Amino acid sequence: MAEIVALQSASQDDLRTLNNAFAAETSYQSEDDWTRLIGQARFGYAVPPAAGFLIGMDQGADYQSPNFLWFKARFDRFAYVDRIVIAASAHGQGLGRALYERMFKDAKASGFERVVAEVNAVPPNPTSLAFHERLGFAAIGEQAFDSGKSVRYFECRL
Structure with a gap:
């Protein structure tokens, strides 16, 4: 099983580089954008050194993504996955599932009933x-x- 650490304890430069390698699927992040994004994270996990990461928020985030706002207009309380990225070299190793399972566990422990x-x-x-x-x-x-x-x-539903 891969080691999963708190997003903030991982190399932010490496994670931002990984994110930007998949900018078509996620969105390009400048250093300032990345700092703001991870500052909003209620759920943030990484697989060191930069094999993958997940960034999630709750309904209270100050985040203007139209996708986040779609959920915010429909649910009073939710755990939102903004992005999950797995390095191409780590595909097929179960990292995405492991990151989601960690979020599910933490969201449920925090009283959330849904992840979106x-x-x-x-x-x-x-x-x-x-x-x-x-x-x-x-x-x-x-x-x-x-x-x-x-x-x-x-x-x-959790």
Whole structure:
């Protein structure tokens, strides 16, 4: 089993570099953007040195992502996965599942009843879609953006 540490104890430069390698799926983060993002994290985990990470927030975050705001408009209380990234060299090792299971455990211990996330529908991300469904997530909505991108929203009841 991979070692999972608190996001803040991992190398932020390495994690931001990993994030930016997957900017098409997540979003590019400058150093200032990254600092603000992790400052909002209620749930943040990493697999050192930079094999993967998960950043999650709760409904009280001061975060203006349209996906986060979609959930905020529908639920009074939720644990939101903003992003999970696994290095290409670490795919297939169960790190994504391990990071989610850690978040599920911590969210449940904090009294959350649901974890929510979105998956890109356009451009399609069938690997992420199948992964989330295997973890017990169910689709609860969709949103299309003027950019042509669209996402599918998911909930996993704890």
